[in-house]
Amino acid sequence: MTQGEIVAGCLAPHPPHLVYAENPPQNEPVAEGGWEQLRWGYERLRDSLKDVEYDAIVLLSPHWQTYVGTHFLGLPNFKSLSVDPVFPNLFRYHYDLNIDVDLTSKIHDKAAKAGLTVKMMENPDFRVDYGTITTGHMFNPAWDKPLVVISSNRSRDYYSVEVMQEMMIELGKVTREAILESGKKVVVIASNSLSHRHFTTESAIPEDMSKEHITSHAMHLWDMRMINYFRTGQAQRILDEMPEFTEQAIAESDGGGLSWLLSTLDTPSYPATLHGYGTIIGTGNAIVEWPERDHKEAKQ
Amino acid sequence: MTEGSIVGSFIVPVHPHTVLAPEQNEGWQRLRDAFDEAAQRIKDADADLLIIYSTTWPSIIGHQIQADPNPEWVMVDNDFHDLGSIPYSFNIDADFAHAWNVANEKRGLKSRTVNYTGFPIDVGSVVALKLLNPDNAIPAVIVSSNVYANRSETTVLAKSCLDVIKATGRKAVAITAMSLSNRMFTAPIDPKDDRIHSLKDDEWNRKILEFLGEGRLEDVGQLSRTIHQQIRVQKVVAFKPMWWLSGMNDNRNNLSGEVLAYEAIHGAGGAVVHLDPTPSGAGDKEYDEDDVEFFSGERNVLDAEEEHELIEDSVAPTSSGPELWEPTTGEHSVNSEAAPKPVGMYPHARKVGDLLYLSGVGPRQPGTNAIPGGPICDENGQALDYDIKAQTKAVVDNITRILEEAGGSIEDVLDVTSFLVDMDRDFSGYNEVWAETLGKVGPTRTTLAIRALPTPIAVEMKVIARAPTTE
Ligand SMILES: [Fe+2]
Numbered sequence: 153m154t155q156g157e158i159v160a161g162c163l164a165p166h167p168p169h170l171v172y173a174e175n176p177p178q179n180e181p182v183a184e185g186g187w188e189q190l191r192w193g194y195e196r197l198r199d200s201l202k203d204v205e206y207d208a209i210v211l212l213s214p215h216w217q218t219y220v221g222t223h224f225l226g227l228p229n230f231k232s233l234s235v236d237p238v239f240p241n242l243f244r245y246h247y248d249l250n251i252d253v254d255l256t257s258k259i260h261d262k263a264a265k266a267g268l269t270v271k272m273m274e275n276p277d278f279r280v281d282y283g284t285i286t287t288g289h290m291f292n293p294a295w296d297k298p299l300v301v302i303s304s305n306r307s308r309d310y311y312s313v314e315v316m317q318e319m320m321i322e323l324g325k326v327t328r329e330a331i332l333e334s335g336k337k338v339v340v341i342a343s344n345s346l347s348h349r350h351f352t353t354e355s356a357i358p359e360d361m362s363k364e365h366i367t368s369h370a371m372h373l374w375d376m377r378m379i380n381y382f383r384t385g386q387a388q389r390i391l392d393e394m395p396e397f398t399e400q401a402i403a404e405s406d407g408g409g410l411s412w413l414l415s416t417l418d419t420p421s422y423p424a425t426l427h428g429y430g431t432i433i434g435t436g437n438a439i440v441e442w443p444e445r446d447h448k449e450a451k452q
Numbered sequence: 453m454t455e456g457s458i459v460g461s462f463i464v465p466v467h468p469h470t471v472l473a474p475e476q477n478e479g480w481q482r483l484r485d486a487f488d489e490a491a492q493r494i495k496d497a498d499a500d501l502l503i504i505y506s507t508t509w510p511s512i513i514g515h516q517i518q519a520d521p522n523p524e525w526v527m528v529d530n531d532f533h534d535l536g537s538i539p540y541s542f543n544i545d546a547d548f549a550h551a552w553n554v555a556n557e558k559r560g561l562k563s564r565t566v567n568y569t570g571f572p573i574d575v576g577s578v579v580a581l582k583l584l585n586p587d588n589a590i591p592a593v594i595v596s597s598n599v600y601a602n603r604s605e606t607t608v609l610a611k612s613c614l615d616v617i618k619a620t621g622r623k624a625v626a627i628t629a630m631s632l633s634n635r636m637f638t639a640p641i642d643p644k645d646d647r648i649h650s651l652k653d654d655e656w657n658r659k660i661l662e663f664l665g666e667g668r669l670e671d672v673g674q675l676s677r678t679i680h681q682q683i684r685v686q687k688v689v690a691f692k693p694m695w696w697l698s699g700m701n702d703n704r705n706n707l708s709g710e711v712l713a714y715e716a717i718h719g720a721g722g723a724v725v726h727l728d729p730t731p732s733g734a735g736d737k738e739y740d741e742d743d744v745e746f747f748s749g750e751r752n753v754l755d756a757e758e759e760h761e762l763i764e765d766s767v768a769p770t771s772s773g774p775e776l777w778e779p780t781t782g783e784h785s786v787n788s789e790a791a792p793k794p795v796g797m798y799p800h801a802r803k804v805g806d807l808l809y810l811s812g813v814g815p816r817q818p819g820t821n822a823i824p825g826g827p828i829c830d831e832n833g834q835a836l837d838y839d840i841k842a843q844t845k846a847v848v849d850n851i852t853r854i855l856e857e858a859g860g861s862i863e864d865v866l867d868v869t870s871f872l873v874d875m876d877r878d879f880s881g882y883n884e885v886w887a888e889t890l891g892k893v894g895p896t897r898t899t900l901a902i903r904a905l906p907t908p909i910a911v912e913m914k915v916i917a918r919a920p921t922t923e
Contacts, residue, residue: 219636220531220718233570238512240568269639277537278528279572303530309687310638352600353562354513433512 156332158340159206161417161442162197163382163410166213166286166343167432168236168243170194173359176293180244186359193428193439194290200425200441206337208252209292210259210300210327210416213343214407215283219310221269222323223303224256227276236282242358247285252298255334259300262326268319273303287343304407313395313406320408321391324415331416340416342409346378347371347401347436354433367434374401375429375436382424382440387414404435422447456622458614458700458729459497461707462490463664463693464584465722466508466576466629468527471583472535476643479715486713486724487583493726494584494625501545501624502585502592503613505696508576508629510688511596514562515609518573518594519549525570527578531636532718540578545591548616552593555612560747561605576629584627599688603676606692608747610699626700628693632657632714632721633683641718649719656683657721661714664725667707667732673698683721701729703743708732743820774906776821788857791850792816795906800854803919808864810854810915812871815846816907818853827908828873840881843911848889851915859920865895869914875901878910 171179173186216223229250236243256272263270284301302323308316331338349367366372374397381390390397391414398406405411414420420442427439465483469476474484494502509516524541549565556563577594585592595613598605617624633653648654660679663672672679673694680691701707708728715722776793779785785799786808794800794811801810815824825842829835852862868890872878879899886897895915905912 216530218531220638220640223531223533235568235570235572237509237572237574240566240571244568244570271534271640273533275528275533275537277526278533306685306687307638309685310635350512350600352512352514352598 154335156334156336156338157445158328158331158417159204159337159445160201160339161413161420161444162291162339162341163413163438163440164194164197164287164291164341164343165345165404165437165439166215166283166290167345167435167437168239168282168286169358169432171245171286171289172242174290176289178246178289181242183359184357186361187364187430187432189430190428190432190437190439193430196427197291197439197441200427200443201339204445206297206339208255208298208300208336209288209339209341210255210302210331211284211287211341211343212302212304212409212412213281213283213287214304214404214409215281216301216303217306217407218303219306221271222263222305223271223273224260225251225278225280225299225301226253226256226272226274227251228253230278230280232279234279234282234285243282243286245282245285245289247280249280249285249288249295250298252300255330255336255338256300258330258334259302259327262330263323266322266326268323268326283343287341291341304409306407308398308406308408313398316406316408317391317394317411320411321415324412327412327416328418340413342413344404344407344409345432345435345437346375346403346405348404349402349434351434364431365434366431366436371401371436374403375438379426379429379438382438383426385421385423387417387419387421390414391419401436417442417444420444420447454621456617456620456624458617458626459499459623460494460729461626461697461701461727462494462584463628463630463697463723463725464490464580465717465720465724466506466579466631467717467720467722468529468532468535468538468575468579469717471538471579473643477646479646480643480717482713483715483717483722483724484583489712490724490726491584491586494590497623497625499590499623499625501548501617501622502581502590502627503624503700504577504580504592504594504627504629505597505693506574506576506580506594506629507597507631507693509574509594509596510599512599514564515556515598515601516596517549517553517563517565518544518571519546519565519567520544520569520571521546523571523573525572527573527575529575538578538582540573540582541588542573542581543588543591545593548591548620548622549593551616551620552595552613555615556609559608559612559745561608561612580627580629597688597692601692602690603695604744605747606695607699607744610696611745614700626697628697630693631717632660632723634720635683635685637719646716646718648716648721653683653721657714657723661711661723661725664709664727665711667709667727668705669694669701669707669709669727670698670703670705673703697727701727706731786854786858788854790818790853790857792818792821801858803858806919807866808855808858808860808917808919810851810917812912812914813847813850813854814905814907814909814912815843815850816909817846823907823909828910829908838910840878840910841885843909844882844885845889847911847913848885851913855917860917862890863893864918864920865890865893865915866918867896867916868898870897870899871902871905871912871914872899873902873904873910882911
C-alpha cells in the first residue's frame with residue numbers, strides 16, 4: 153500500500169458569523185455580508201488547495217466538548233439542522249456530511265493503544281456542533297470530502313494547559329501515524345480562534361462592520377506574536393508559549409486544537425501561509441495553512 | 453389579582469443518567485426517585501409556572517430566554533451519547549419569557565428571547581423538565597447562564613424575574629439545573645463503581661447540603677466564590693446558580709430546606725433539594741454582601757449610545773449616616789454580633805456589679821443596617837413617611853438580642869429611658885408597642901422628646917437591666 157500523506161494543515165476558525173455572512177442556501181438567516189477580510193482569507197485558502205488532490209479532512213472543533221476522553225463521530229453520515237445555542241439568530245444550518253469511518257477507526261484505535269481515553273460516537277440522533285459545520289462549510293462548501301471529526305477533550309479545564317497539551321501532542325502523533333499508514337491523502341484542520349474575549353453586546357445589525365474590532369490591544373499583541381511564529385516556522389515556540397498565550401489571551405486554543413494540529417504536522421519548522429486575519433465580535437481569528445505537500449523533508 | 457410569589461424552589465442534577473439509565477446504579481435510581489417526589493410536590497403546591505436557570509446553557513450576549521411555545525427535538529448528550537437519546541416536546545410560557553426579557557432590560561441587563569425551530573435545548577433543562585413536569589401540565593421558562601456574568605448580574609436577573617411573577621400573580625417554582633462538585637471521572641466507569649470524585653468534593657457537597665437543609669440559601673449564595681474555587685472545574689468565571697436561586701427567594705436565609713437525595717453521577721455531585729418558602733426560624737446571615745437592585749456593570753464594549761438609565765424612583769432608600777464602629781471591648785464590656793454596630797467608640801453594654809447598662813439602642817438591623825419601618829428622612833434630609841410601631845418593635849428586638857447574648861433575657865430590664873424625635877406624631881404608636889412588649893415586663897420608664905438622633909431613626913431606648921447571674 154502506498155504511504156498516506158498530509159497535504160496540508162490548517163488553522164481554520166469557526167465563528168458562525170462567517171457562514172451567516174456568506175448566505176449559503178443551507179443557512180436560514182440572511183445577512184448583508186460582513187467579515188470580508190476573513191471570508192476572503194477562506195477564499196485564498198480554498199484557492200491554494202483547489203488543484204491539490206486529497207481524500208479526507210480530519211477536523212478538531214472546540215464546540216463538541218467532552219469531559220470523558222476524546223470522542224469521534226463514528227457513523228457514515230450525519231444529516232440534521234444545527235442551531236447555534238449562543239448565536240441562534242445567525243446560524244441555523246441544514247447539514248448533510250459524510251464521515252470517513254475507516255480512517256476514524258484507525259485514529260481511534262491507535263489513540264486507545266497509546267493510552268488515551270477515546271470513544272466512538274455512534275448515536276444517529278447526535279447533532280454535529282456548529283464549529284465543525286462552520287469550518288467544514290467555509291473550507292469546503294461543496295461538502296464533497298468525507299470528514300474525521302474529533303471532539304475537544306476539556307482537559308485544560310480539568311487539569312491545566314500543560315496536561316491538555318501533553319494529551320493533544322500524543323493525539324497528534326497517533327493521528328499522523330494513522331494517516332500515513334492509511335495510504336490516504338488528508339488535510340488536517342484545527343478549528344479555533346486565537347484571542348477569544350468576546351464583546352457581550354451585539355449591534356442591531358450584527359454584520360455592521362463599523363462596530364468590529366479587537367477587544368483590547370493586549371489581545372492584538374498576542375495574536376500578532378502567534379502569527380509571527382506561524383509565518384517564520386516556529387511551531388515549537390508556539391507550543392512552548394501555549395500556557396501563557398491560552399491564559400492571557402483567553403485563547404480558544406484551550407480546546408486543544410492548535411496543539412493537536414502542530415503535533416500532527418510533526419512540529420513544522422517551515423513557514424506557514426497566512427491567508428487572512430480579522431476579528432469577530434472582538435475575538436481574533438487567523439486563517440493559516442501549513443503546505444506540508446511542498447516540504448518533502450517534513451514527510452515521513 | 454393577588455401578588456404572585458415563589459411557592460417552592462428545587463436544585464436538580466444535570467446529567468442524563470436519571471432519565472436514561474436509573475436502573476444501572478442504585479444512587480442514580482435514588483436521584484430519580486427524588487425527582488419523582490419533587491414532581492409530586494410541585495403538583496401539590498399548585499404551581500402554575502416552572503422557571504429553570506440552567507448551568508448547561510451558556511450564553512455570551514447577556515442572558516437568553518427560551519420563547520418557543522413548543523420546542524421539540526431529540527437531545528443527545530455530548531459525553532453520554534451511548535446512554536441513548538431523549539426526545540422532548542415542552543410547554544413554554546412565551547408570554548412570560550417576553551415579559552421577563554423586558555423586565556431584564558429595565559434593570560440594566562442585556563437580554564433576548566430565542567424562538568427557533570430546532571434550537572438545542574441543553575441537557576440540564578431537558579432532564580429537569582422531563583422529570584419535574586412529565587405531562588407538561590405546567591408551562592415553563594428556561595434562562596441561560598451567561599459565561600461572563602458575576603454576582604450582581606445574576607442577582608438582578610432573579611429580581612427582574614420576580615418583578616414579572618409578582619405583577620402577573622403567578623405561583624412559580626424556581627429550579628436550578630446544576631451539579632454541586634462538577635468534576636467527573638475522565639474515563640468510562642462501570643456504573644456500579646460510581647462515587648463522588650474525591651473526598652474533598654464529597655465533604656464540600658455535604659457542607660453545602662447541610663446549609664441547604666437548614667434553609668440557609670443566602671449563606672450558600674455568599675459562599676459561591678469559595679465553592680467555585682474549591683470544587684468546581686474552572687470552565688466558567690463563577691459558580692452562579694445559588695446567586696440566582698437566592699435572589700428568587702428574596703435573598704432569604706430562613707427557608708425550610710430538605711435534601712431529597714445526594715449521589716454521584718459519573719463522579720460529579722448530584723442532589724435533589726427542596727426549598728420551601730415557609731420560614732424555618734433559622735438565624736441570621738453569616739455574610740452580608742451588598743444587595744443590588746440594578747445592573748450597571750461594563751456591558752458597553754461596542755459604543756456608548758446604549759447607556760442604560762437607572763430607574764431612580766424605584767431604588768430602595770439606602771441607609772446613610774454616621775460611620776459605624778466596632779464596639780469597644782474594655783473590661784466588663786458586653787458586645788453582641790446580633791446587635792447593630794455602634795456609631796461611636798462605645799460598647800453595646802457594660803456590666804457593673806449586679807447591673808447591666810446598655811448603650812442607647814435604636815431599630816437599625818445588625819448586618820444590613822436597614823431600618824424596619826423605614827428611615828425618617830432620605831440622604832438629602834427630605835422627610836419620609838415611616839412606621840413608628842415597626843421601629844419601636846425593632847428596638848425591643850435589638851434589646852432582647854443584646855441581653856440574650858449576655859446570658860439574660862428581656863425579663864431582666866429594670867429601667868428604660870426612651871427618646872422620640874417627634875413626640876406628637878409617634879407617642880401613641882410607641883406606647884402601643886411598649887404595652888405589648890416591655891410593658892408586660894414592668895420596668896420603670898421615662899420618655900423624652902429630643903431634636904434628633906445620629907441616624908435617621910425616630911426612637912431610641914436607654915436600658916438598665918439586671919446582670920445575668922451566670923459565671
Ligand atoms: Fe468558538
